[in-house]
Amino acid sequence: MRAAAVVLLLLLSPISIMHVTASTHDLLTCPETVPLLPGQPTTVSLIQHGVENLTLDVQNTSELEVRNLDSSILNGNRTWTMTLVASLTMANGHLDLQVDLNDATTVSSCTIDLWIRPASALVLGSSGTSTLTVNEGVTTQVAVNLTNVGSQPEDVHFTLDTASEWAWGWTLNGVQVDDPNVTVQPNELIYIGAWINVGVVGEDGRPLYGTGPAFTITASSDFDGRGDAWTFVLAMEEIRRVALESEVAMKPIAPGTDERIDVMVTNQGNVPSTVNLGLIALHPDGSVVDGFESIDRFQRNGWTAALFGALPSVPIEPGASRTFEVGLLAPWTDAGRLDVRIQAKIGSATAAVDVTGNIDLQRAFDVQDITLRCPDLEVDVPCEVRANIRNAGTYDDVASIALTLDEESDGIVNLSQTSERVVLNHGQQQDVLIARLTAHPDALAFEGATLNLHVGPEGEDLFNVKQLDLRIAPRVEWIFESVVQEEDARQRVSVTATLRNDGNIVDGLVVSMKASHGMDMSLVPPLGALVEDDADPVRSFEVEGLPIGDNITLRAWFDLPSDENVNGTVYVNLSVRSRYVPEQTFQHTVIAPYLGVPWQEEAQAEGFDLKAVAQQAWGLVQATWHIVLAVGLATVILNKAVLQRA
Known part of the structure; x- marks a missing residue:
């Protein structure tokens, strides 16, 4: 079956052609309309579906020249290309171009509207980039004239590109419109523009003075995409603003001591600025003391207030902050307060914040960040109980700490308290290690207990600040108590291993067997084990519900290699994986030597007994192990003595 289709791809140099649409006629898909510039070569590509060797006939007239008609095969289709050139004297308008796909006869055809x-x-009245100064929070209108200096009416398409989030809209000849696209006659002049809601300078000082977002207006012809563009930048005016933020509004101060309050001043303007800071004395109701002017230090009723780190001659960058301190020195008295207004000025902009120093004679402790540094308790890993204790009173004091376990915790949790009293200066805080907890060796997994933490001033009633719920962590532990291997006359090694559940939880096992050599081997599952159906030999099995302290016997066998050319050693791994914690594996490696074929023959001739040699080697180890251990122990004791003397 013959099939062909044509798809038009326009490559116009040096300009691009717009508005190319396609229609389908039988087996051909061709563009409905193709714009042509007189004398300008335009390349058109057509796709014939399939790769049959057909011909493409294109009408050629004296006003329209068809050049370079050729085809190539791509992705299973035949692509036709041709170049169309309209003569310079050709009249403006539309021309139908007939295209036929032939194989002796015409199999498909289409007509292209040229x-x-x-x-x-199209020419805009401004070009390049312009900078316009604007006021914050004010709607600004920007416009530029556009002239059609060509000889044809143009349908003009406008776009405005910007990264700004400021709201904007179009204006056409000074009137706000939703769609600015318009037809412009030859030599006609219009004004295209935009209204823009200028934003305000943010707390970060952006936009900086003299800077702002850029906007680009682009005008292009719907015929060939040609046009013009103009970019303008809306530069922000100079803004001066200031903000103050105090660390605290009320500062408790012990008699005869001083405290400092951190205050942060922020330049919320968009130019670098110096800040004028001062203090004003207030009455308790917030009114200014008569005759009092802003100053950096003053005394009143035995109190002293002063600024520290004001740096009046050092400018602050836009959006940046600086922290200074207000120091308050309290008199030696049992009651009283000082009210202070902190004032900041940048130019004519002013900000203020009020703070109070208050005599405080109370004894109190603030306990925070009480943590149990482990989710569950283990036998061998101490779990720390920590807390941050701060002297929130008004003088140096001692915090008393008490811990209590509920009655049900006996035999479950071991408690070792490390801190019973903490000496703290006024306002001082300390991270305290209060106790270390471990699980009792006989505690079962997931048994629970409750720990109560009590803190208060020494010599007074303590208050319960935290109740901690404790839980015993599950402990998975399997011990290979004994492993026995025996080799028979057929060079089959039988292995018997005894494991004991030394954990604190009922567990199951997944037992597997792997070897360093390819050889016959198998596990011997115990009664009740789960084995894959028809597994022979058995390389793995599962056992469930093994109680705490119970033993299980594992059996396996493997045949030593008999066809190797050299002597070697077989390594067989017996792996035991917990069912409760599958990632925890216990392993024992069985090691067995074997003879290569030449040595097997020699052993048979000379009566060589490999098993006897192995038994002799094992006997030597049993005879000398205690000597090696004694030498090692003596070395450790001597080294320790030398270090203590040094």
């Missing part, structure tokens, strides 16, 4: 006319020529 739109012939001169290139567009």
